[in-house]
Amino acid sequence: MAKFIFNMPDIGEGIAEAEIVAWHVKPGDRIEEDQEFVDMMTDKATVPLESPVTGTVLEVAGEVGDMVAIGSALVVIEVEGEEAADNVAERIEAETPDAEDVMNVPSQDPVVSSEVETPRATETPRTEPEAQPASTAPDTTGLGKKVLATPAVRQRARNLGIDLAEVKPAEDGRVRHADLDAFLAYNAGGGFAPSGKARADEQIRVIGLRKRIAQNMAEAKRNIPHFSYVEECDVTELERLRAQLNDSRGGKAKLTMLPLLIAAICKAVPKFPMINARYDDEAGVVTRYGAVHLGMAAQTGGGLMVPVIRDAQARNLWQLANEIGRLAEAARSGKATSEELSGSTLTITSLGPLGGVATTPVINRPEVAIIGPNRIIERPMFVPDGMGGERIEKRKLMNISISCDHRVVDGHDAASFVQEVKRLIEAPVLLLAD
Structure with missing residues (x-):
């Protein structure tokens, strides 16, 4: 041995x-x-x-x-x-x-609040009173009636705020749990029905990916002065283009909205290089990147991961769709490599149909900007009628949010960048033009 x-x-x-x-x-x-x-x-x-x-x-x-x-x-x-x-x-x-x-590596104990005192070993724990047999003692109520019930039934009635005198027993004058159930069913309008069942308290140690997320988010908020800008975009034509492309895709992957948004971002970035950058605040150096290595926030069972689409600007819509699907699956299955999870220069985060009206996403440090498309909603809008007037038409609208590092990105630059993205997605034929 x-x-x-x-x-x-x-x-x-x-x-x-x-x-x-x-x-x-x-x-x-x-x-x-x-x-x-x-x-x-x-x-x-x-x-x-x-x-x-x-x-x-x-x-x-x-x-x-x-x-x-x-x-x-x-x-x-x-x-x-x-x-x-x-x-x-x-x-x-x-x-x-x-x-x-x-x-002999000591294990780390969970952090316990200093406000919670641990009972001393010499203290005698309290014991609950033993359950008594069915009581015949009178319950003095507003109606002055005597009610027969066990201590357990009385306790449940107190928890529910029910006066036992109002409960009609099914037999022998003794109120049972079944009588309480019947009372609750027929008097839910009185506010007696519980809103839900309480779950047991649990303590979960923050480890692994969740710990990394917590540390990174805290560092980002502590060190970066965020500001956010939100703009409404009409994506009716973009959705029409997406449907047409999917109808003729053949064996290619189905396009979601994300590849189209990424294409618009990549086309807008060259005019606004301060958006596609990383800031080394210790060295005082901002690096503006020529290629767009786009981080794609993906929700996994263990928490949020950000796989990176390398050279997103060099990929067409179908290539973007394939890479999005591949990276999302690698992240969910835990097979994403360290190279696939690092080196992003700009991040996009989307909750899809849960995207809300507007978001203020936290920057993926040391990047200087993060973009958050929100959910698409339909609303009536005034649109040109082609004859110099206007008509009301149902349109598909989506807000685009951006958060930026105000140390290196000015509000005017962020707003101008989003306006350029808006111009491209509201006239989506430009996405397919050289």
Whole structure:
């Protein structure tokens, strides 16, 4: 028998530590060679790690949510066989000398509010009074009637705000739960019916992707002076163009509104290079990018991820649709690589039909702008009738929101950029022109 210490490997340039987001084994489990045993998250991606040996897990370095430094012990595995023992001994010498010293990583306890006091060990806990048999004691009510009911029925009636004297018992003069149910059913208009059932309280430790989102959003709001601008756009013709393109798409992917909006953004960016930029506030340098590497905020089971469409300006509508679908699926399945989740120069975020009337999205730092299209609604509008007058017509309208870093983007530039995007999507033939 021998102990093999698996040290946290270097899983990315400039990465000093990683967070444990999921253990797939626990002490006592048998682990096979090349079996994935833990998921570690860096600032860029979640990386599954595999065991180089077969054996039994003896110790693991901390709990989910703990940080592990590169090079420190992550797991100790007991391996079998003399030959394996010799090989493992050589590897242990090249790694950490003492597993027990390194593996004693204290787990982080959830943060508890200082306003909540922990009961002292010497205190005697309160006990609830024991349930009494059915009571015949009178309930003095506004009607002066005596009501027979068990303590449980009385408690439920008090919780619901029901006067037991108003409840008609079904038999033998004793009010039962069934009588309360009947009273509630026939007197819901009186406000007795509950609005819903209470769920049990739960504490959820903020770890992994949700922790990264929390940190990034806090940094963005703390360091960036946001301002937002919202404009209403008529997308009736854009929707008509989208329908026509889908009718003749053949075997191509179905177009949503998103590829068309991205095409409009990419066409507008060259006139407003300050929008497609990143700001290094420590160095005091703004980098304006020639290519549009568009971050696409995607909701996943673990939280919000932002895969990146590389060189979005060089792709046609169908290529954009394919890449949007591929990246969204990679993000949802957890297969997106660190390269696919980094390097964006501008971000678009959309909630689709849940998009609301207007949004004020938070900038994806260190970018300087984020664009949020909102949901499409139909409203009557005055439109030219072709004879110098106007007529009322049902039109499809959508608001476009933009949030910008006011340190490097002026309000006039942001508004002018959105107006250019509006011009393109209200005359969508321009999107197909060179």
